[in-house]
Amino acid sequence: MSKTVKLKKGFDINLAGKAEKTIASTPPSETFAIKPTDFIGMKRPKLFVAEGDTVKAGTPVLYDKMQENVMVCSPVSGEVVEVRRGAKRKLLEIRILADKEIEYETFKTYSGSDLHKISREDAQAQMTKGGVWSNLLQRPFGIVANEADTPKSIFISAFDTHPLSADIAFTLKGEEEAFKAGVEVLKKFTSGKVHLNHDLSGEVSTVFANIEGVENNKISGPHPAGNVGIQIHHLDPIGKGEVVWTITPYGVVQIGKLFLKGIYDASRLVAVAGSEVSKPQYFKTYTGAGINKFIDGNLKNDHVRFISGNVLTGERIEKDGYIGFYDNLLSILPEGDHADFLGWIMPRKEVLSFHRAWGLLSFLNGKNKEYALDTNMNGEPRAFVQTGTFEKVTPMDIYPTYLVKAIMAEDFDNMEALGIYEVIEEDLALCEYVDVSKHDIQEIVREGLELIQNG
Amino acid sequence: MKFLHKILEKQKPMFEKGGKLEKLYYLFEAGETFMFSPATTAGNKGVQIRDAIDLKRMMMTVVIAMVPCLIWGIFNVGYQHYIAIGEATSFFSIDNLLFGSRWVLPIVLVSYAAGGLIEAVFAVIRKHPINEGFLVTGMLIPLIVPPTLPLWQVALATVFGVVVGKEIFGGTGMNVLNVAMTSRAFLYFAYPLQISGEVWTQMAGEVAVDGYSGATALAVANNVSIQGTQSVVEGLSQANNVLASPFGGDFFSFQNMLIGGIPGSIGETSTLMALIGAVILIATGVGSWKVIVSVFAGALAMGTIFNLAGANEFMLLPAHYHLVLGGLAFGAVFMATDPVSAAQTETGKWIYGVLIGMLTVIIRVLNPAYPEGIMLAVLFMNVFAPLIDFYVVEANKKRRLARAV
Numbered sequence: 001m002s003k004t005v006k007l008k009k010g011f012d013i014n015l016a017g018k019a020e021k022t023i024a025s026t027p028p029s030e031t032f033a034i035k036p037t038d039f040i041g042m043k044r045p046k047l048f049v050a051e052g053d054t055v056k057a058g059t060p061v062l063y064d065k066m067q068e069n070v071m072v073c074s075p076v077s078g079e080v081v082e083v084r085r086g087a088k089r090k091l092l093e094i095r096i097l098a099d100k101e102i103e104y105e106t107f108k109t110y111s112g113s114d115l116h117k118i119s120r121e122d123a124q125a126q127m128t129k130g131g132v133w134s135n136l137l138q139r140p141f142g143i144v145a146n147e148a149d150t151p152k153s154i155f156i157s158a159f160d161t162h163p164l165s166a167d168i169a170f171t172l173k174g175e176e177e178a179f180k181a182g183v184e185v186l187k188k189f190t191s192g193k194v195h196l197n198h199d200l201s202g203e204v205s206t207v208f209a210n211i212e213g214v215e216n217n218k219i220s221g222p223h224p225a226g227n228v229g230i231q232i233h234h235l236d237p238i239g240k241g242e243v244v245w246t247i248t249p250y251g252v253v254q255i256g257k258l259f260l261k262g263i264y265d266a267s268r269l270v271a272v273a274g275s276e277v278s279k280p281q282y283f284k285t286y287t288g289a290g291i292n293k294f295i296d297g298n299l300k301n302d303h304v305r306f307i308s309g310n311v312l313t314g315e316r317i318e319k320d321g322y323i324g325f326y327d328n329l330l331s332i333l334p335e336g337d338h339a340d341f342l343g344w345i346m347p348r349k350e351v352l353s354f355h356r357a358w359g360l361l362s363f364l365n366g367k368n369k370e371y372a373l374d375t376n377m378n379g380e381p382r383a384f385v386q387t388g389t390f391e392k393v394t395p396m397d398i399y400p401t402y403l404v405k406a407i408m409a410e411d412f413d414n415m416e417a418l419g420i421y422e423v424i425e426e427d428l429a430l431c432e433y434v435d436v437s438k439h440d441i442q443e444i445v446r447e448g449l450e451l452i453q454n455g
Numbered sequence: 456m457k458f459l460h461k462i463l464e465k466q467k468p469m470f471e472k473g474g475k476l477e478k479l480y481y482l483f484e485a486g487e488t489f490m491f492s493p494a495t496t497a498g499n500k501g502v503q504i505r506d507a508i509d510l511k512r513m514m515m516t517v518v519i520a521m522v523p524c525l526i527w528g529i530f531n532v533g534y535q536h537y538i539a540i541g542e543a544t545s546f547f548s549i550d551n552l553l554f555g556s557r558w559v560l561p562i563v564l565v566s567y568a569a570g571g572l573i574e575a576v577f578a579v580i581r582k583h584p585i586n587e588g589f590l591v592t593g594m595l596i597p598l599i600v601p602p603t604l605p606l607w608q609v610a611l612a613t614v615f616g617v618v619v620g621k622e623i624f625g626g627t628g629m630n631v632l633n634v635a636m637t638s639r640a641f642l643y644f645a646y647p648l649q650i651s652g653e654v655w656t657q658m659a660g661e662v663a664v665d666g667y668s669g670a671t672a673l674a675v676a677n678n679v680s681i682q683g684t685q686s687v688v689e690g691l692s693q694a695n696n697v698l699a700s701p702f703g704g705d706f707f708s709f710q711n712m713l714i715g716g717i718p719g720s721i722g723e724t725s726t727l728m729a730l731i732g733a734v735i736l737i738a739t740g741v742g743s744w745k746v747i748v749s750v751f752a753g754a755l756a757m758g759t760i761f762n763l764a765g766a767n768e769f770m771l772l773p774a775h776y777h778l779v780l781g782g783l784a785f786g787a788v789f790m791a792t793d794p795v796s797a798a799q800t801e802t803g804k805w806i807y808g809v810l811i812g813m814l815t816v817i818i819r820v821l822n823p824a825y826p827e828g829i830m831l832a833v834l835f836m837n838v839f840a841p842l843i844d845f846y847v848v849e850a851n852k853k854r855r856l857a858r859a860v
Contacts, residue, residue: 237855237858239855239856239858305496305503307503311504312501312502312504313501314500315500316499316500316503331503333503335496336494336497338494339491339492339493339494340492343491344509344511345512348507351507352506352507353506353507353508354506354508355507355739355740356738356740357512357513357516357740358739360507360512374496375496375504375505376494376497376505377493377495378505378507378508378509379492379493379505379509379510379511380488380493380509380584381584382509382584382587383625385588386513386741387743388794388799388801397851398851417852418851429502432501433504433505433506434506434508435506436509436510436513437510437628438505440498441501442500442502443498443500
């Protein structure tokens, strides 16, 4: 039964500089990088390549010692130009200089109508070898899915409610067949259903229309309505010992192409957005693209922060950095390292606030006002004082404050009982935004997840 | 202002680790962040933008909500003085303002100074930031004491409240009891002479007119009920009727008690001003409307239950009178809503508020030794708030378990 879920709690952050639906004609990025740190839970990455090696798109570059079959593959063909390591030789980046014409490793191809005949074992072998397995994340913990598991359901969110998010339908235009094929393959892996969740208020784009054998659910509400974690909570909640897999629509398309075309196709559209971008729009490139081509001559000023991903859950990167494996967005914000005279009491209308305390007037601007927010903390860290605000931005039957406190106290029983299996960082990111006492909620959530995983 | 910030930044290394004055770092931090909101930016991972709110602004909102009560209190202290000596003019006269300021402002200053000093000492010793919570506590304490309270007692009560009520638990955010109520309870039990009886009018050495009584409405109600010869409303209307009510009716008429031209603690006499504060707190979302509404609802409900029981005259007092008597309104708006000592779950807030309202009326009516029920009710429910939350959260856990099957 497909369901409709109407959510009320949450908060939309309407930022200036949304990407226009045009594709830039700038020359493509020259270098690409694989960052082992993108794969949460990857403990011991092992390299297959060394500097100077040549690779094709789909050539295995590294794997995690804990999951030996799952390959992370090169998104492009070219030469491995640098292997960057940090303290204690921690592997940070494998940089690859791309060829002009991309060459592909080839895998077995299937026709769309044959796909339902494929066995789980064959599909799994091709996906792990072909670099697309890492698109599958498992709940709890939000880590790369374990091959040995059979999830009780698989969730795909067809819309993204994060600030400045790329329009998924636009980025996947023309990939109808691949998406369909991807879903067909995914069905092999679950004992239950594949859930495809649409925005109730929007139209279902052709990519996601007429997909057979899935639950087409409709979700409405402010952010985080588009987060799979929230959707799982309302449609098929996770109890202790249960596993659900999640995957982005882009990941589904990649799986589809691996079987239809027999290649690891890492090409994708990346949105470059934010108030400091001269012309926010989409760029055609590959996973792990260097951002220098996107920003050359495209910035209003240079005192900015580059963020791979969205402004709530993303990661800061340098101006010669690379987009992360799971991201289809480069957000660019003004850096907020300014001190304001009596800034704690002056009226502020231009800085968005969920609250309405003295002088916070942004609620007068209306919903359509676009904000150019910077990265200032707007205050200092303090002990928990205000109550009830986390609950207002978390559309789940969960008490985030109690959960966070249980994590801080390393109280395993309470973490479990209060719902740690149902959340990952992104689901409580808004709590971090609205927090009066400026805690790093997402970092705390990850600590809690690691405690449970290892404890 | 940039140059000022540069000067401050230049001093900073002295206070940082390894600097000469590193022990005083949090004092410097407090001073600097009060002048300039800090230039720190969000971390590398996670949320890259932060809401415009911070704790200072939230606490200042509460202080601003208290300003109507403070200003009213200043005028009222003056007014009560001049009617007591038979020289009353209009309520909002310059004389009232000057006299009131002369006696109220020193109490405010002493409260802030004594509490601020303790905050600073603990910040240095315990190495935690100076907590903005004291902005609120420092203003709450003057508003809930009589204008005749000796300044040394103000200082002592503040110190006791901050140390025993808060700092021994680890500072703002960790306390179990409301700090200001702890201070007042300390005064009530340590110095009962200075906080009960006819201490509510600052006579400043002058002699009251014949027939004047400085008793509060609650005390009058209690006495009438003990004598049992007339109804409390009648008794109130006859009390102090040598004095004119500034706002129409008898001195202890419902409307005068609602508006607040009566003797009492400095900031709590006017239910109307407390309600203006409530509007500010609710509109800004800083105070929980659930707590405020449920305290009033609880008091009304308990008053009605007593009406039905009707064993004595106090029980028969119309329930709505309880809302304007004593400090109930002020307590409901500014004390019960303290987010740290109140229940923290939304369901819990309803239960917590209703019980405060009911307990206040029970204490008032059934225990003549403690006419001001709100103080004990809030402290009592502060202690029980974690228990209420515990059951609300347990219910949530059970829902989660039940769902899994």
